[in-house]
Amino acid sequence: MGLQQSDALDVERRREDFPILQREFDGQQVVYLDNGATTQKPDAVVDAIADYYRTYNANVHRGIHQLSQEASIAYEEAHDTVAEFVGADGREEMVFTKNTTEAENLVAYAWGLNELGPGDEVVLTEMEHHASLVTWQQIAEKTGADVKYVPITDEGYLDMEAAADLITDDTEMVSVLHVSNTLGTVNPVADLADLAHDHDAYIFVDGAQAVPNRPVDVEAIDADFYAFSGHKMLGPTGIGGLYGRKELLEGMEPFQYGGDMIRKVTFEDVTWNDLPWKYEAGTPVIAQGIGLAAAVDYLEDVGMDAVRRHEERLAGYALDRFAEFDDLTVYGPTDPEDRGGLVAFNLDGVHAHDLASIMNDHAVAIRAGDHCTQPLHDVLGVAASARASFYLYNTTDEIDELLEAIDSARELFA
Ligand SMILES: Cc1ncc(COP(=O)(O)O)c(C=O)c1O
Known part of the structure; x- marks a missing residue:
């Protein structure tokens, strides 16, 4: 071999x-050889999910009984494990989503819909995945904002001179993938974060093809948001991670409403739950979260x-x-x-x-x-x-x- x-x-x-x-x-x-679409799962991940269902299956955050307590602890600790893996500062900065696509939609709806307007610009790149391209295109249409695209060079790199021209004081969000799922290019996301921040814009990094394959440190990149999918990194389908800077996640509106994401509800009013639960409405991805944490443990062992x-x-x-x-x-x-x-x-x-x-x-x-x-x-x-x-x-x-x-x-x- x-x-x-x-x-x-x-x-x-x-x-x-x-x-x-x-x-x-x-x-x-x-x-x-189709790992960019989804990876295979090691026994350790399959066993962790089966173990949850076989021995401590219960809903989380809702029961005083022992099974619910065990499930809640495992689910919450899964956030810690995944947060640490990408350099986030604890579970408050790690929201579990369905996948990268949902993380992209979460930020586009919860932040973009409220913050963007005519005259604002969102800067993407020509190599974006539809997850980001379609999402920001639609939010721009709803809000009257414009979308600009950083071109690629003949060699398949981002044209960073063009990026420096396109990112201006009108830019509110730069959304860029870390590693291209078609060209394979590893983009200089820390440089793009600097460019965005120089103009008081935020940066969303799509790490769907990066987190599975290389060490990622969201703080070193200085990303405002960073998203990835569990199924592309040995984990189960139905789970993704969204890192968000704590003050941003605290300031944003929720993406979805319902149970578990609230602290206090009256017939007139509501207050939101703590991070990250504010963004995880309804019964969350319990088995998938536990499976993703097992995948992270496996990757760390390698x-x-x-x-x-x-x-x-x-x-x-x-x-x-x-x-x-x-x-x-x-x-x-x-x-x-x-x-x-x-x-x-x-x-x-x-x-x-x-x-x-x-x-x-x-x-x-x-x-x-x-x-x-x-x-x-x-x-x-x-x-x-x-x-x-x-x-x-x-x-x-x-x-x-x-x-x-x-x-x-x-x-x-x-
Ligand atoms: C770079 C990139 N971004 C986003 C996605 C979307 O991932 P998912 O379908 O898990 O939401 C993919 C998946 O192919 C991808 O390669």
Whole structure:
């Protein structure tokens, strides 16, 4: 098995924690390279969720009984675990949402709808995921604000000179992804935070492709908001994290109303609950929160520096192998240190969907389409691309298998 060992990361040992990786289709073992869409879950995460349901299932914050107390403690401590993982200052700054998309909507509705108006600007980038692009576009339409886009360079980086021109005193919010889910580019989010703050604007960082793959410190970035999805970092679906600076979360209106997010209600009036519960209306994502905390424990055991180095090496290996073929177009920076562990590409003369389907015949799972970045694909001048995205359990052998499957597509369409 190629690249079994990346520094402290023993890939072969870790793969044993993911029984799904042993699945075979027509006698071929699955090669799972669709981690940008969602990652597989180690036994530790599945067990933590099953343990909650089997041994202490109860609603939280509502019962005096023992089961509810145990569930409440586990759920609250999950916030501490996740907050610490991204450098937030405790559970008050860590709201559990459904996913990155909901975190984006939470801030857009709770802050944007109330704070934006005609003459205000929201600055996005050409590489934004629809989660941010569509959300801010719609909030801008509702409020009369304008949306501006920082362009990308031919090499797939953000044009930082253009960013410095576009972010002005009219800017109220800069929303940017940390790592592009199509180009792989790692964006200079701390520099963008400085630019935003120089103009008294806030910055929202979409970390959906960053938190799973590299150490993230929201305070070092000086982010005002930072969002990510549990299912892309070994956790279950149905949970995401929204970091928000405490004074901002305290000052904002709630996103949704109902039980658990209130302190005192009368027929005339209401006061809000403490952070972060003010933003978690109704029965929250209890099992998912416990599962996400187990995923964070697992990642910390592996070590995020080791995960980042492993991803860089896999991306570097893939870029070198792809460069052997003239008929493969790869998007994004060529230096693996400037990118996360994913590679979007096209094979001349073969539609990305056909390519993914042929990969499937070889039990290689990749994604094909626009990866929720249609405007970026317009900039790239293609309707779709194929994407291989790696994680801590992938090997260079699997990248070779991907290349072999691409070769059979080549033969088929020759
Ligand atoms: C960069 C980026 N942002 C946001 C999202 C949306 O994540 P979710 O669907 O979990 O809300 C994704 C998922 O593909 C992503 O890659």
